[in-house]
Amino acid sequence: MARVEGKVALVTGGASGIGLSSARLLAKEGAKVVIADFNAEGAQQAAAEINAQGGEAYGLFLDAGDESSIREAVEFTVKHFGTFTVLFNNVGLTNLQKDLDVVNMDLMEWDRAFPILLTSCNKIPSHRSAYFHISTKTPVKTTSCRPFTFAG
Secondary structure, eight states: OOTTTTOEEEEETTTSHHHHHHHHHHHHTTOEEEEEESOHHHHHHHHHHHHHTTOOEEEEEOOTTOHHHHHHHHHHHHHHHSOOSEEEEOOOOOOTTTSSOTTSOOHHHHHHHHHHHHHHHHHHHHOHHHHTTOOTTSOEEEOTTHHHHTOO
16 A cells, blocks of 8 residues: 555654654655654664665654754755655653653653653644645644643
8 A cells, every 4th residue: 555655754753662663654655754853863773774675764853842953853854855744743752660650750750751742742733834834634643742631
């Protein structure tokens, strides 16, 4: 199948876990993929893996809590592919020893994670440099906000 043939996907948090699996699947289904992650080396390795399997991908650094980094990721995607038609916003800070239980999470860990998760949910899809490239028909999947949806 080629369900997203010719589409361009920006996958945030794509160096590992759900983001990496999603980037691989998008590429397998025909999308050109930009993998943006705080772990720039992991993002570049993931892109190299996709390219080695016949896909087209780039990996780059993204600090989802920093608006200039968000702008750079969006502009990089547009510069290389002309636009993007899929945003898979999967940014998340994970410390499996500390943040599995949001009700009992250590306050310092909460204070570290929460602003970045909210910033990525709000700023990436609505950033003015992204706004002109994302239409109302662009699928936007955000996985980073989900843990907080059920926290209260």
